Each structure stands twice: as structure tokens, then as C-alpha cells.
Amino acid sequence: MSLRNLPTTLIVGAGIFLMWLVVALCSPLLMGTDPNALNFEALLQRPNINHLFGTDHLGRDILTRVIYAGRIDIWMGFAGVLPALIIGTLFGLMAGYFGGVVEAVLMRVTDVTVAFPFFVLVLAIVAVLGPGLTNFFIAIAAVGWVSYARLIRAEVLVVKNAEYVLAAKILGYHPLFIAFRHVLPNVLAPIIVYAMTDAVLVILFGASLGFLGLGVQPPTAEWGVMIANGQPYVTEAWWICLFPGLATVTLGLGFSLIGDGLAKHLRIKN
């Protein structure tokens, strides 16, 4: 498989994502070590040669903070998606392949969960658990796994009647072995594609919570938090808000394009 056969969107998306990953991992090398360094001699400076993205009301360098925040926001994408993906996949696989009680319970839980607007439920859970990144991850996992379970179950229902599953049954393999070894690999593709869209959503929600003051707590640099910090100064200093927002858009774009490209490559209807 050469790169040339891959869809352009996938390559561009992966490029954007890798760029963010490298920048985030190397941030101490690129930007110095302290994103919270105050500088009272350079308050609210426009973008200039010393501060390419300008400075905020405490003289902190926006570019440094945007890059350091990338670490947290990328981490949010992963830690927000993976638990939901794993829990949802397990439940969906069990429900789809074995049916019975697990399936009945899953369907009821799904009906109830989708009855709530996603963001409102996440917000409510964070509200009672208290602000912070860990509670955000708990809330996202508690609500998000349902979508994965539903998706996997639907796929499993199709695959479980396939001839290779029948063949495995006749060969006398253990049902669990068949479920994990034969069925699971064949239903993963749509999940991976969905996970990319989900990552965009999770990052946007995480940033929104940061913006509302319920996610990552200041002074830690996170894009949503930075935008909230800049809001009171937006009239005179638009750059404080502008750059973290653009950063969110580019990272989201990376995940979106990867998702689109994968869907095209794996011929999945998105």
C-alpha cells in the first residue's frame, strides 16, 4: 500500500494532526518552559516580532500558551474518546453477538441516554461531580460509550450471520473467541471513523467546558480557557481570543479530514 493510493483528505488530515502532535510534544524545546510566565512590561501587546501572536493582559506570550495548550487539548481528544470507545465496543459486541439480557439492557440505556442532549447531560454530570479535567473524562465516558455500543451492535448483527462466523462455529471455537477474534476485527472500521468525528466533538466540548470555567482550571493553558481569558479584552486585544480558536479549528480539521479520508478509503458510509 503506497501513500499515493490514500485519499488526499486522509493525508492532509494526518499531516495536520502529526504537526500538532510534534509541536505539542516538543513545546519546551520550541517555546521555552513556562507558558504561565508573566511579563508586566509587555501587557496586551499586538502580534509583533517578539511575540508573534501577541501577549495577554498578564503579559503572557499567546503563542507559547497556544502551543502548550495543544498538549492538553490533544490529550482531551484521546482520553475523552478511548474509554468510551472501549466500553462501548465491549458492550455492543456482547449485545449484538449474544443478545439476551445484555442487549435488552443496552437498548433501554441507549433510549434513555439519547433522550438527553449530549452536552447538557455532560454538563450536568460535571456540575455535580465538580469542575476539572478528570470529571470531564468521567462524564464523557459515561455518556459517550452508548453511541459506540449502538454502532457496534448494528454492525455485529450484520456480520454474525456471515459464512466465516458459521464456519468458526462448526469448527467448534468458543463463542467468546469467535466474538473477539472473528467478529470484532470486521466491525471495527466504522468505529474508527466515528471515533475521529467523536474526537472533534470531545475537543470542542472540552474547550467549551474550559470556556465556561468547568473544565481545565486557569492558569493552566487550554484553548477554551484562553478564549475565556481573552473575552473581556476582545475589543482592544482581539488576538488573545483569535489564536486559540484557530488552533482548535485546525486540530478539529485534522481529525475531521482523517475521518473523511478513512471513510472514503474503507468505503464506509459516514
Place this chain on the structure above:
Amino acid sequence: MQRYQVILQRLLHLLPVLFGISLVSFLLVQLIPGDPVRLLVGPRATEEVVAAVRERYGLDQPLLQQYLTYLGNLFQGDLGQSIVYRKPVGELIMERLPRTLFLAIYVICITIPSTIFLAITAARHQGRKIDHIITTSAVFGITIPVFWLGIMMARLFGVEFGWFPVSGYGNTFFGHLHHLFLPALSTAIWMVPVLVRNLRSAILEQMEADYVVAGRSKGLPEQYLFYYHILKNSIMPTLNLFGVMVAVLFGGTVIVEKVYAVPGLGDLMISSIFGRDYFVVQAITLFFAVVTITVTLAVDIISTIIDPRVKL
């Protein structure tokens, strides 16, 4: 006759869901770390006061008993008391609801025409420049944080050009329209892309259908074929998605109301979270869920009316 049976069945299906959401919203408050009674009476109250309040609110009862009481109160339309406002939560919600509803309907009024227009334009020029522009902007639209877009648009159209107010709700109907334009627009910009992508691909799929070839060979004009056959058949999947999106929209208004200081339900929810006014948070969450169910139900019923083949 059969249609009514289908709808009735769908309604019966709702009962366990309603039961479920009441259970979730009940359990939400149980998750609060610490003692809710302490929050109610403040840290300086004596043990006797705490015990008295606990008894008065039935919080000394077993959990199941408490849930049944909660359910009973809900049936009587009692959503609890707000600690901060010292008012029934139901009253608070009714006060705020018209503003959020106005915003939501405003968003829908912007969303529907622009979705249909953009999707048709893209689909009819498939593969050409205009199609690329629309589909590419759609990808961008999905990734833009609504609150950021809100702030940036307030800065540009509100402060720089001075065309629109950047906060508040206004006093007259046209005042509302004027005040809520930017909030509605930023929410719509976030909803339209998903719907456009969906409708566009539905149209493209229908364009390949056999009946289109049949119509064309019969000599039907392309315009007629497109608007009376293709478009009609493409609407269904988007309509279902639209139902989901409206539910999501209510979640979106929470943030948008915060950015533009619209004193609606979302704004109430956020301030209640910070005020630790948990019964308000609980009630609003429940309320949003009921709205969502109602919208999905309405969309399902509309689907059966538009397309009798749809099974619920």
C-alpha cells in the same frame, strides 16, 4: 387507521424512556459529593436544623422512597425549589423558556433555508468549483467552537461595525430579532454544515435512482424531475437528522446564551451550576430531555405522514 396505531405504539414506547430520564435526573443529585442538606442550610447551621430540614425534604427516607416522592412531585408539576432564587424551579423555567425558545426557532428559521439552498447548489454542481467550496466550508463549520465564533462575530459585527447588539435580549419582537441575530447565526453556522453534507449526499444518491432515468426517458424537464422527484425523496434522511440536531441545538444554546448574555434557560443552568443550585440544574436537565423526546417524536410522526412506508 393503521397510522394511528403506529403512533400509539410509538407513544407507549416512550413510557420506559420517561421513567429512565426521571431516574437519571434523580440520581444526578445523589452524585453530589457531600451532604445536600448542608448546602441548603449553610455551614453554620446546627445539627438539629440539619436533621429537621432532612426530615422535611424526606431526605432521611430510603433511596427508593425518595425517588417515588420525586416522581410523585414531578407528576404534580413540582420540579423542586431553587435555593438561590427561593422560588419554585418550574416558575424559573417558565420565565426563561420563551427566550430560549425564541432563539431556537430563530436558529431553525436560519438553518432550514440555508441548508436546502446550499445542499441543492452543491449537488447540482457536483464536482465543480462551487461544490468544492461548499463541501470544504462544511468541514470547517463542524470544527469551529461555537463560543469562539460567537465572540469573534460580536467583535466584528457588534463592536467594529456596530450593526448588532452584543448582549441581552431586547424588549420588542423586533428587538429580540435584532438582539438574537448574532447568537442565532453562530449557532446556525454550527448546525448547517452537518445538515448540508447529509442532504447533499442524499440528493446525489437519489439522482442515480432508476426512477430518474425513467422520468428522463419519458421526457420530463430536468427542473421538474429535480424538484418534484429527486428532492422529495432526499428529504427523509435529513429530516431525521434534523430532529437529532434540534436536540443538540438546545445543548448549543447553553453556550451561546452564555457568550451573548441572553437570559435564557442555558444561562440559568450555568449560573445554577456555579451557585450550586442543584435542583435547578436537575430540573433543567430533565426539561431538556423532555423537549428532546418531544422533538424526536414530532419528527417521527411527520415522517410517517410524509412517507407512509416509514415504520416507527
